[in-house]
Amino acid sequence: MTTALAVDLGSSSGRVLAGTLDADHIEITEVHRFKHEAQRRDGRLVWDVETMWNEVVTGLRAAVERFDDAVSVSVDTWGVDFAALDADDQLVGPVRAYRDERTERTHDAFRRRLDDREFFTLTGIAPATINTANQLVALTVEEPELAERIDTVLLLPDYFAWKLSGVKGWSRSICSSSGLCEPGSPRWSNQVFERLGLERRWVGDLNSDLTVVGPCTVEGLEHLTVVRGGAHDTACAVHALPIDEGVAAWWLSCGSWSVLGAMEDHALTSDAAFELGLTNESRSDGGVRPLFNITGMWILQELQRQWEREGNPTDTDELVAAARQCPTPSVLLDPDRPFFAEPGNMVEKVDAFLAEAGAPAPSSEAEYVRLVIESFAARYARGIDDLAKITGTRPDQLNLVGGGSRNHLLCDLTARAAGMRVVAGPVEASILGSLLAQLETLGHLDPARRPDVIARTAKTHVHAPDVQ
Structure with missing residues (x-):
């Protein structure tokens, strides 16, 4: 050992x-x-x-x-x-x-x-x-x-x-x-x-x-x-992705902020890439990670913090379970709106966005959560479409890592919105990637064995696109 x-x-x-x-x-x-x-x-x-x-x-x-x-x-x-x-x-x-x-x-x-x-x-x-x-x-x-x-x-x-x-x-x-x-x-x-x-x-x-x-x-x-x-945390996470041989996969690191990306040999610098805000960062293995930065679970976290300040303690798992029973909202949020990235009064910001769109405010905490998660899923699907236009390809699956991989409703709705399989986990992908990289660098692990080690170490769950 x-x-x-x-x-x-x-x-x-x-x-x-x-x-x-x-x-x-x-x-x-x-x-x-x-x-x-x-x-x-x-x-x-x-x-x-x-x-x-x-x-x-x-x-x-x-x-x-x-x-x-x-x-x-x-x-x-x-x-x-x-x-x-x-x-x-x-x-x-x-x-x-x-x-x-x-x-x-x-x-x-x-x-x-x-x-x-x-x-x-x-x-x-x-x-x-x-x-x-x-x-x-x-x-x-x-x-x-x-x-x-x-x-x-x-x-x-x-x-x-x-x-x-x-x-x-x-x-x-x-x-x-x-x-x-x-x-x-x-x-x-x-x-x-x-x-x-x-x-x-x-x-x-x-x-x-x-x-x-x-x-x-x-x-x-x-x-x-x-x-x-792998000095960058996201580079470490990508090094630990559970991907079967022959499968084309993109990745989504989902926490307070989300990073959606592909894996390429060279940087993507077309006019379309510039206009869509693509950025090209490096992988630990020498390749490139073309990616988008997207507002993530921060909006949900800010909602919960506000409810707790107002004397309504929340449990994330219970909120998500209740949200699963709520209907799909008629109007979704645009998570890229700048005021959603600012702290404080997130309930009022959500209500103001909906009022601007002519939609009523949610009537319960669970409906707010359903609205936010549906909005994330739609944004991720749009990001995948944008990235596909730039790369000229489309993946077979999306590997979703980080804290968001625990949110099964988010994973289900993302799979449905994107029309592809979502492999959720590992939660601690950055840590696993760092450990794998060290063991490979010092000769304690053959890089060819990495997929087997990931498969036996990482806890993952597959979400099919037909799950409601």
Whole structure:
């Protein structure tokens, strides 16, 4: 038996987990979990990376105490955010969160340097203020004195990998989210750095995922090898998809926010791809993940939070079960409307949308839930149609992973709306993908055996398109 450790950092919590390979099965154990969130400091929205780092080390030390056969560790996070270091390897200012308002303030300055269409042509990434490229331009415009001090820019998983190993690197999967690479992310785009007025010396050459970073240098963890197991959480999830041989599958990572994508060899950068907001990020195995970002279960979560604030505690499973008995709504929501992405008063936002469409408000919590889930399913089906127009193909199935895979009504309605089989699970696809990647990289698992290990490890459920 061999154990690998996965550090999975989300935007509201972090976890350290252990995965033990025994024959063709990985037993996954959560060792440590902690909460964190973006904080407002001196008018800036920032991440408390010091606390995150301390919690990571605490979790890893607990893991090696419980699993003395642990051989490796890999870190994955969300995309686009970064840490800037000076020549003495000290942080240059706080680590800003992607929703910090500075990129809105400097968006016109960004576009004067590089307009949206040319940005997409040069990078394959959909224009967005959250992109690393936009954040770095905002830093140079608003805080040039800090920019002058920068020696190195590391995206967050590579920052924590450096903290673990002392080795600086730039993992292809996470850097592909930056808007600073050529389409498909084979290398950084020198032209983009030049056009945006950013220093190319801030980053080194891209490193392939599924490679070794180096030995861990943290006291008590020196026997671990730090691995690039897919630094982007979605890249890790795609690495763990349960897909039978010969089946063409696309994927949907469904949580508070949803990501719908395909798997291609090359970036898709046509006019249609640009107009539909497609973005091209990298897979752990070197391929490309053309994808759409879609508002996800956030709307339902905000409804529940409002009901609870108003003194009506809710249970998600009970709400979904009741929603299954409700009729199909006559009018569906458009989850892409910007105000649905904003927190607070979600009931009123739903009611206002329906009133605008001439439809009555739902009469019960279950009807609100049915409306939201039907709307998600229709949006996902529309996304599949859009992606099919761009790729010229259509998949045999949709692999739905993440927390949304637990919602069987969502999976049933998505299968019906899309007219295809939906394979739900694994819920913890990012974790499983990180563990598989580490074990493959260090030679403990033959990559050819990965499908069998996924099949024996992942809990999945198939939803047919004819289920109501």
